[in-house]
Amino acid sequence: MSAKLLDEKNRIIEIIWDGLVSPEQVxxxxxxxxxxxxxxxxxxxxxxDMRSVKAFPQDTKEKLVEHQKLLKDWxxxxxxxxxxxxxxxxxxxxxxxxxxxxxxxxxxSYEEALQFLRGSTVQ
Numbered sequence: 108m109s110a111k112l113l114d115e116k117n118r119i120i121e122i123i124w125d126g127l128v129s130p131e132q133v134x135x136x137x138x139x140x141x142x143x144x145x146x147x148x149x150x151x152x153x154x155x156d157m158r159s160v161k162a163f164p165q166d167t168k169e170k171l172v173e174h175q176k177l178l179k180d181w182x183x184x185x186x187x188x189x190x191x192x193x194x195x196x197x198x199x200x201x202x203x204x205x206x207x208x209x210x211x212x213x214x215x216s217y218e219e220a221l222q223f224l225r226g227s228t229v230q
Contacts, residue, residue: 108122108123108124108125108128108132108133108135108136109122109123109136109139110122110123110136110139110140110143111139111143112143112146112147113154114225115147117152117224117225118147118150118151118152119151119152119153119154119221119224119225120140120143120144120147120151120152120153120154121153121154121155121156122136122140122153122154122155122156123155123156123157124155124156124157124159124160125159125160126159126160126161127161127164128160128163128164128167129164129167130166130167130169130170133167133170133171133173133174134170136174137174137177140153140177140178140181141177141181144178144181144182144183145181147182148182149181149182150182150184151181151182151183151184152183152184152185152186152187152224153178153183153185153186153187154186154187154188154189154217154220154221154224155186155187155188155189155220156189156217156220157188157189157190157191157199158189158190158191158217159191160190160191162198163198163202168198168201168202171202171206172202172205172206173206174206175202175203175206176206176207179206183210184210185210185211185212185224186210186211186212187211187212187214187220187221187223187224188211188212188213188214188220189214189215189216189217189219189220190213190214190215196213199211199213
């Protein structure tokens, strides 16, 4: 699990979820994203790579709802998500609904998710 400033010009922060994600890993990613959000002046998009996530444990799902709310509070405009499995996609939809996150776009590939954000950047 990691977060990095992927594209400063287009204000894109990348988050990679991999394997079985723990609540502690969500917290660590939150700390990284908060730093990048401040660096970008509180306006940014997020590219999420979760192609290798199969499912989230219940305690992690609760942390992800909080995570998505924090991203919005820190200035996220949109999230473009490369999602792999059907179960992970279903859980992601549920988390987005619980966090009232309505600017999430899901893609089959990482390239499509990134192109979506670069094709219409945050102003």
